[in-house]
Amino acid sequence: MMAPKNTIQQQLQIVAQCSLFCDLAPADLTAVLQTATHRHYTSGSFIFNQEDKANTFYVLLAGSVRMTQITPEGHQIIVHFFTPGHGVGIIAALGNFNYPLTAEAVEDCDLLVWNRELMNHLMEKYPKLAINAAKMLAVRFNELQDRYRELATERVERRVARTLLRLTKQAGKKMKDGILIDMPLSRRDLAEMTGTTIYSVSRIISKWEQDGLVKTRREQMTICSPHGLVTIAEDLPPVKPAN
Amino acid sequence: MMAPKNTIQQQLQIVAQCSLFCDLAPADLTAVLQTATHRHYTSGSFIFNQEDKANTFYVLLAGSVRMTQITPEGHQIIVHFFTPGHGVGIIAALGNFNYPLTAEAVEDCDLLVWNRELMNHLMEKYPKLAINAAKMLAVRFNELQDRYRELATERVERRVARTLLRLTKQAGKKMKDGILIDMPLSRRDLAEMTGTTIYSVSRIISKWEQDGLVKTRREQMTICSPHGLVTIAEDLPPVKPAN
DNA sequence: CGCGTTCTTGACTAGAATCAATGCATGTGG
DNA sequence: CCACATGCATTGATTCTAGTCAAGAACGCG
Numbered sequence: 454m455m456a457p458k459n460t461i462q463q464q465l466q467i468v469a470q471c472s473l474f475c476d477l478a479p480a481d482l483t484a485v486l487q488t489a490t491h492r493h494y495t496s497g498s499f500i501f502n503q504e505d506k507a508n509t510f511y512v513l514l515a516g517s518v519r520m521t522q523i524t525p526e527g528h529q530i531i532v533h534f535f536t537p538g539h540g541v542g543i544i545a546a547l548g549n550f551n552y553p554l555t556a557e558a559v560e561d562c563d564l565l566v567w568n569r570e571l572m573n574h575l576m577e578k579y580p581k582l583a584i585n586a587a588k589m590l591a592v593r594f595n596e597l598q599d600r601y602r603e604l605a606t607e608r609v610e611r612r613v614a615r616t617l618l619r620l621t622k623q624a625g626k627k628m629k630d631g632i633l634i635d636m637p638l639s640r641r642d643l644a645e646m647t648g649t650t651i652y653s654v655s656r657i658i659s660k661w662e663q664d665g666l667v668k669t670r671r672e673q674m675t676i677c678s679p680h681g682l683v684t685i686a687e688d689l690p691p692v693k694p695a696n
Numbered sequence: 697m698m699a700p701k702n703t704i705q706q707q708l709q710i711v712a713q714c715s716l717f718c719d720l721a722p723a724d725l726t727a728v729l730q731t732a733t734h735r736h737y738t739s740g741s742f743i744f745n746q747e748d749k750a751n752t753f754y755v756l757l758a759g760s761v762r763m764t765q766i767t768p769e770g771h772q773i774i775v776h777f778f779t780p781g782h783g784v785g786i787i788a789a790l791g792n793f794n795y796p797l798t799a800e801a802v803e804d805c806d807l808l809v810w811n812r813e814l815m816n817h818l819m820e821k822y823p824k825l826a827i828n829a830a831k832m833l834a835v836r837f838n839e840l841q842d843r844y845r846e847l848a849t850e851r852v853e854r855r856v857a858r859t860l861l862r863l864t865k866q867a868g869k870k871m872k873d874g875i876l877i878d879m880p881l882s883r884r885d886l887a888e889m890t891g892t893t894i895y896s897v898s899r900i901i902s903k904w905e906q907d908g909l910v911k912t913r914r915e916q917m918t919i920c921s922p923h924g925l926v927t928i929a930e931d932l933p934p935v936k937p938a939n
Numbered sequence: 940c941g942c943g944t945t946c947t948t949g950a951c952t953a954g955a956a957t958c959a960a961t962g963c964a965t966g967t968g969g
Numbered sequence: 970c971c972a973c974a975t976g977c978a979t980t981g982a983t984t985c986t987a988g989t990c991a992a993g994a995a996c997g998c999g
Contacts, residue, residue, distance in 0.1 A: 893956060
């Protein structure tokens with residue numbers, strides 16, 4: 454519907470860097486890309502829903518995507534935020550089951566789209582593609598495992614600190630008063646990312662704001678002292694000289 | 697060193713069913729298997745250690761393997777138990793980083809072994825292999841994600857119930873007085889699998905034992921009423937008629 | 940300007956961790 | 970075969986983190 458944010462040129466660059474396509478012979482890469490179609494999602498729209506049949510395979514070119522999962526009891530958790538260059542829905546499409554989670558565009562998004570079977574054929578034809586997919590999955594698996602360990606062994610405050618630090622890496626934008634997390638980010642989001650409640654998050658953030666570590670507005674967050682957050686995330690003693 | 701528990705014949709059967717090798721042309725399968733070597737680990741020995749360089753790739757033929765991870769603070773968590781037919785160390789070997797966890801033989805084990813680079817070549821030659829690896833990873837990823845969600849949203853008792861139910865599926869052996877979990881399983885193991893402490897586990901198990909749901913000995917566990925555990929795991933009301 | 944969100948804060952509670960003491964098995968060596 | 974050491978398991982008392990509930994403030998939007 455709308456024109457994509459970036460030019461085709463720029464998008465190709467993003468794709469070529471994307472770990473799914475790296476190391477692919479240039480000719481093969483263009484062949485693979487020619488089989489893709491292109492879709493735009495406006496902010497707030499859903500790319501797919503939990504329990505949908507997974508027969509599509511996406512690569513995010515522009516925008517950001519929030520992956521959530523909702524339990525039978527109605528608890529929602531946020532599993533991942535995707536930024537450009539990452540594959541979306543790959544796991545479900547590989548495994549040929551239903552999407553275990555919902556993908557929502559939190560900003561306007563451009564995505565490359567493949568049909569599941571088509572991608573399977575491509576992988577048989579270009580083994581590198583399958584190997585890359587597996588590697589990408591391996592990396593994501595490790596990230597998830599780390600977060601699992603954190604959840605199992607760490608306090609809420611540390612988990613929130615870690616999550617914010619991760620977000621600065623993913624979507625941080627340097628401003629004069631600190632690093633802005635450049636996407637809408639509510640207390641609820643943070644709570645659902647760290648496995649806690651909005652109340653606990655609010656208390657923690659309030660305290661940090663008093664200590665000058667962060668500045669917040671509604672659904673927005675600036676990290677003034679990344680180092681201070683690291684101190685909390687790593688459970689180092691605060692800046693007192695005495696130990 | 698020692699003769700394997702099963703005959704080569706039996707092992708081939710296991711391997712052929714293993715999701716890593718299924719759908720492979722029989723000729724290709726034998727070709728792939730011929731490149732593997734074979735190793736035996738005695739109970740209690742370590743297959744690899746956290747932080748080792750990951751250049752080996754295993755498939756478990758017999759025995760069981762416990763995967764643990766230890767945090768800088770010294771908290772240990774159990775990430776997975778492997779039973780025959782599963783790939784061990786695959787993720788790290790794919791991603792070409794260090795093993796993020798330790799693999800320990802909890803019983804005598806037989807494994808097939810490949811060198812990392814060799815497996816990479818094999819995958820380029822037999823794309824099906826790479827696709828299967830990716831699919832296998834996708835399945836494990838989903839399992840991990842489920843457990844992550846449980847950890848984030850559920851109480852300890854439910855998590856312990858779920859874990860025991862999973863173990864009955866993985867290593868359950870039908871006995872006359874219930875389903876025996878056929879591997880050494882201490883309170884500590886359960887605590888590290890569910891993200892809690894041995895004290896909480898002990899209290900919960902004691903209560904269940906009083907209610908006749910389970911029977912325990914040292915490092916051993918029999919589930920007398922799987923249904924009762926399901927009731928707890930799903931948070932259904934107990935067997936009272938009134939709601 | 941009124942409405943719906945989002946966010947904050949306080950009071951209270953409960954689930955689970957921690958600490959400490961003790962009881963049991965199991966295996967060891969005199 | 971018994972005394973002992975060791976590791977595993979239980980239980981009670983206590984503490985504390987974080988969840989729950991409730992009320993209201995601040996913000997943004999139509």
